[in-house]
Amino acid sequence: MAQKPSIPKGTRDFSPVEMAKRNYIFNSIKEVFALYGFQQIETPAMENLSTLMGKYGEEGDKLLFKILNSGDFLHGMTADEVANTSTLKLAAKFCEKGLRYDLTVPFARYVVQHREELALPFKRYQIQPVWRADRPQKGRYREFYQCDADVVGSDSLLYEVEIIQMIDAVFTKFGARVCIKVNNRKILSGIAEMIGQADKIVDITVAMDKLDKIGLAGVNAELAGAGVPAEAIEKLQPIIELRGTNEEKLATMKEVLKDSETGLKGVEELEWILNTLKVSAGVLKNEVELDLTLARGLNYYTGAIFEVKALDVEIGSITGGGRYDNLTGIFGMPGLSGVGFSFGADRIFDVLNQLNLYPKEAVETTKVLFVNFGEKEMQFCMGAAAQLRAAGVSVEIYPDSVKMKKQMSYANAKAIPFVAIVGETELAEGKVNVKNMMTGEQSLMTAEEMVKQLA
Numbered sequence: 001m002a003q004k005p006s007i008p009k010g011t012r013d014f015s016p017v018e019m020a021k022r023n024y025i026f027n028s029i030k031e032v033f034a035l036y037g038f039q040q041i042e043t044p045a046m047e048n049l050s051t052l053m054g055k056y057g058e059e060g061d062k063l064l065f066k067i068l069n070s071g072d073f074l075h076g077m078t079a080d081e082v083a084n085t086s087t088l089k090l091a092a093k094f095c096e097k098g099l100r101y102d103l104t105v106p107f108a109r110y111v112v113q114h115r116e117e118l119a120l121p122f123k124r125y126q127i128q129p130v131w132r133a134d135r136p137q138k139g140r141y142r143e144f145y146q147c148d149a150d151v152v153g154s155d156s157l158l159y160e161v162e163i164i165q166m167i168d169a170v171f172t173k174f175g176a177r178v179c180i181k182v183n184n185r186k187i188l189s190g191i192a193e194m195i196g197q198a199d200k201i202v203d204i205t206v207a208m209d210k211l212d213k214i215g216l217a218g219v220n221a222e223l224a225g226a227g228v229p230a231e232a233i234e235k236l237q238p239i240i241e242l243r244g245t246n247e248e249k250l251a252t253m254k255e256v257l258k259d260s261e262t263g264l265k266g267v268e269e270l271e272w273i274l275n276t277l278k279v280s281a282g283v284l285k286n287e288v289e290l291d292l293t294l295a296r297g298l299n300y301y302t303g304a305i306f307e308v309k310a311l312d313v314e315i316g317s318i319t320g321g322g323r324y325d326n327l328t329g330i331f332g333m334p335g336l337s338g339v340g341f342s343f344g345a346d347r348i349f350d351v352l353n354q355l356n357l358y359p360k361e362a363v364e365t366t367k368v369l370f371v372n373f374g375e376k377e378m379q380f381c382m383g384a385a386a387q388l389r390a391a392g393v394s395v396e397i398y399p400d401s402v403k404m405k406k407q408m409s410y411a412n413a414k415a416i417p418f419v420a421i422v423g424e425t426e427l428a429e430g431k432v433n434v435k436n437m438m439t440g441e442q443s444l445m446t447a448e449e450m451v452k453q454l455a
Contacts (some may be wrong), residue, residue: 010134010142017363024362025174025348026127029147032169036162038123038149043106045129046097053098055105055330063132065142066095099131103148104340105330111152112331120153127345141346150340152327157269159339160304160323161276164288167308167319170343172285175357177311178318179287183294184270185301185322187253190263191239191292194256195232204228205295208240216240239292246274246290253292269304296320306341310351318347365394367454368434369411370420372398377422384420384432384447391455411437418454 007013014022030040052064077093100106103126111118127147136142149166151159164180171178192201203226207219214222219240223233239256242249250271257263270290277288296305303323310318321341328336352358368388370381378397385395396416398407411419421433432450435442445453 008142010136010140012141012143016365020363020365021352021358022345022349024358025345025352026147028173029127029170029343030125032166032173033125033149035169036123036166038125041107041110041124041126042128043100043103043110043126045099045131047100047106047109049095049098051109052101052105056101060101063134064101065099065131065133066091067097067099068094069096100128101132102130103128103146103342104327107148107150108327108331111336112328112333115333118153121151121156121159122153123149123151125149139346145345147343147345148340149342150327150338152336152338155337157272157276157304160269160273163306163321163339163341164273164277165282165284167306167341168284168286171308174348174352176348176351176355177286179289179309179311180284181289181291181294181307181309182270182273183291183296183305184266185303185305186262186266186269187257187292188266188295190257190260190266191236193260193263195235197228197232200226200228200232204236208236208293209295211240211293242292246288249290249292250274266303273304296322300324302326304339313351313354315347315351318344318351320344364415364417366396366414366416367393368395368418368420368450369407369414369416370395370397370422370432371404371407372401373423374401377427380427380430381420381422381432384422384450387447387451388454391451393451393454420450 033040046067049064049066053061056063107124107126111122125148127145129143129145131143134140134142149163164182167178167180188205189198189201192198192204195204197204204223207222207226210222211219216237220233223236224230239253242252244252250267253267254264257267274288274290277284291307294305294307296307301322302325305322306320307317308319319341321339323337323339325337326334327338328334368385370378370385372378372381378401381397385397388395398410408419417437419435419437421435423433426433426444429444431444431446433442433444434450434453
């Protein structure tokens, strides 16, 4: 007996219903991107390995899927050389290309490669799969989609305001309640300066970022384990535990960071963003909260940072991003500032599934099934189907004249809401008997009437 086929671990098939849901997510996000002037690009699934290597740290390099050179990739090497050469050196020789690890590095490469063609500021979005040779586990895949949007070539904080508006608009479309958390990398740097531990900035913020997961005692233990003195940890407590409105938090941080130029600059930036949102950007449907424990990839971001949490589902961050100063510096073009963020499509998929927030039309594929009673009836059905399709109604005609029960079972299996029946009586009248599969009600109508009711 032939072995049942399978797919690689960490990858997934998506059914028609799942694809309908995913496309609803992607299309909703695209609509909002378009409203703010973002344009879509795509980059190849594989990049030159020289583009990818060294951009994600040592651990990230290990997670790159490398592609063997085509043809005789062992050409020019003896068996002894192959046996006695390290795996990394062999990979460098045998593999000139790799699957993209994320969308950020390919975007940086794209900007540098096409710099003369781009009008700055350049607003792009990208929705494509990425690959990581990670150990598969629940919620972690080797192939998954990222949904990124970035603006490069401008320092304007207006783009931070627009990103918050876009995040709010997308989740309002979905009907999902979220909290948009914001902070600023400069404030975090100022805090580290204030407690006399500027060199421990990464350790401090990584620990603070885990507050929701490990609690205050856990954060303090991690700080102590990283070598942060007890006196400095004590100074951090009022900041970690700071509560109140955004305005109250900012006022407190102005006082706390009064001797830190960098920290005050971060407070000033956040104050402008929050005031602009409140005064001139309209009413947001979701809360924006200043969270001083939010860190997000500290080595990468240089200004405002964002993270989005779902309020009605226990799940991690579903959107995140921030301001960076040197996206293209890795390719020899320094100084190009930008701000970007990414929707976690797979986590949003899980949230909408758990809350059952998909509109019926988003997952509905065929709206009407015409039952097939024979050649004459089918010919009539084809004409009616053509009129419905011209009006944008999705229609199927059952392909064979088989028992009615089988055709109705097909309609039920696909959750088709309307079944159109044309027998001898209907054919004589030039009409269609339309059955609502939810209510069981039946109505006799012309094709034109069907269009009016169903389009």
